[in-house]
Amino acid sequence: MSLSPHSDDTHRLAGPLLAIASGKGGVGKTALTLALANAFSRRKARTLVVDADLGMANIDVQLGLNPRGDLSSIVAGHLTLEEAVTPAAGGADKSGGFDVLAGASGSGALAGLDSNAVSRLAGGITAASLTYDRTLIDLAAGAERSTIRLAAAADDVLIVINDEPTSLTDAYAFIKMLRMRDEGASPFVVVNNAPSAAAARDAYATLAHTCQSFLGFTPPLAAIVRRDPDIPDAIRAQKPLAVRHPDSKAVQDISGLARALERGVETV
Numbered sequence: 001m002s003l004s005p006h007s008d009d010t011h012r013l014a015g016p017l018l019a020i021a022s023g024k025g026g027v028g029k030t031a032l033t034l035a036l037a038n039a040f041s042r043r044k045a046r047t048l049v050v051d052a053d054l055g056m057a058n059i060d061v062q063l064g065l066n067p068r069g070d071l072s073s074i075v076a077g078h079l080t081l082e083e084a085v086t087p088a089a090g091g092a093d094k095s096g097g098f099d100v101l102a103g104a105s106g107s108g109a110l111a112g113l114d115s116n117a118v119s120r121l122a123g124g125i126t127a128a129s130l131t132y133d134r135t136l137i138d139l140a141a142g143a144e145r146s147t148i149r150l151a152a153a154a155d156d157v158l159i160v161i162n163d164e165p166t167s168l169t170d171a172y173a174f175i176k177m178l179r180m181r182d183e184g185a186s187p188f189v190v191v192n193n194a195p196s197a198a199a200a201r202d203a204y205a206t207l208a209h210t211c212q213s214f215l216g217f218t219p220p221l222a223a224i225v226r227r228d229p230d231i232p233d234a235i236r237a238q239k240p241l242a243v244r245h246p247d248s249k250a251v252q253d254i255s256g257l258a259r260a261l262e263r264g265v266e267t268v
């Protein structure tokens with residue numbers, strides 16, 4: 001869905017490490033992270049996805065991967081990054097592949113890490129990102145201290161919302177906590193699962209207005225991703241969206257998101 005910018009106040013990615021957050025669970029962080037990784041890869045960026053949902057990691061399940069290692073094996077020092085990452089295939093033309101650093105799937109092995117361990121984890125992810133052009137961190141829902149800490153370690157944060165009021169209040173709470181930790185943080189917003197452009201714009205306007213009123217800044221809108229049954233279909237098939245449905249509406253919107261993040265989006 002194309003956006004119509006109104007001013008010359010342009011925001012683009014500040015660096016290679018991008019965290020994907022939401023506050024509310026189930027709004028599409030993981031689906032979006034994976035499709036965005038595919039889009040960056042098709043734009044010739046060597047891309048890593050880190051499953052940092054420390055309590056309930058499931059990227060390997062969404063992609064049908066059998067992970068060679070995971071975050072916990074790196075935290076424990078049992079594997080190096082190169083040994084731990086698992087390649088996720090691209091499409092038939094071989095573009096769109098990326099590496100995945102799986103979480104500790106469903107085991108909760110990384111839940112409840114103390115703050116030193118989370119700092120080490122953040123350091124490990126930052127170090128890992130140095131060998132890639134783009135690294136995407138798929139965060140847990142909620143605004144736990146560890147989640148905020150990992151978001152603050154990234155160069156940029158993408159907040160995924162939908163048009164439900166609970167998503168907006170939770171996203172606001174997340175942004176507020178993030179700014180308490182990192183004063184200069186100015187996350188991008190993506191409205192996902194949009195039933196219409198008007199509903200998505202209303203949702204964004206509500207969040208933007210609240211942020212401007214109470215936090216003194218307007219988070220830029222990076223993209224609107226349409227509601228698309230191809231997303232749940234791809235998850236059920238455990239295949240990357242762009243491999244199973246290369247021409248889907250969501251793939252188009254998420255390609256636009258990758259472009260917008262790199263070229264810059266403008267706020268009113």
Ligand SMILES: Nc1ncnc2c1ncn2[C@@H]1O[C@H](COP(=O)(O)OP(=O)(O)OP(=O)(O)O)[C@@H](O)[C@H]1O
Nearest residue numbers: 025026027028029030031141193226227228231232
């Ligand atoms: N644009 C979309 N159109 C239709 N369905 C979508 C869209 N985005 C996500 N979904 C569906 O929403 C559900 C949740 O997606 P996903 O697991 O990516 O969310 P999440 O934010 O990562 O959840 P969690 O907070 O549990 O990690 C899935 O069933 C997915 O198919």
Ligand SMILES: [Mg+2]
Nearest residue numbers: 029030031053
């Ligand atoms: Mg998820």
